[in-house]
Amino acid sequence: SINSLKAVDAIRNADAKVLGMLSIFTYSFEIAKKNFAEKDVEIFTLADYEQLIRYALKTNKITNKELELLEQWRIDPENWGSLFANK
Structure with a gap:
């Protein structure tokens, strides 16, 4: 998300190293994957949208x-x- 990427920038601006990002859930949108990849941030997630809907089924x-x-x-x-x- 945008807020997560802002946090990454703030941490790096404080001369700290970002090892990755943890999340409980992700929708795995391509734009988010692209944005995190551009910032060279690896994402670790407990569950994603595909897992959620498969479990619901x-x-x-x-x-x-x-x-x-x-x-x-x-x-x-x-x-x-x-x-x-209009349906």
């Missing part, structure tokens, strides 16, 4: 159809809602 919290919708959202969350406009 496995435990019958969502259906296969809902899984498909969630996978579509993950590909393009900014424009996903427009798929359903």
Whole structure:
């Protein structure tokens, strides 16, 4: 996230070394991966979006159809809602 990258910059500006970034959860968006890679920051995450939705399916919290919708959202969350406009 932007705040995490700002924290990386602040730490480095204080002449400290950033060994990596820890997170509990990530959506694994390509833009975030790119931004962290550009800052040369390795990310360590406990769980990600794919794991979450697969677990939800496995435990019958969502259906296969809902899984498909969630996978579509993950590909393009900014424009996903427009798929359903005027329906």
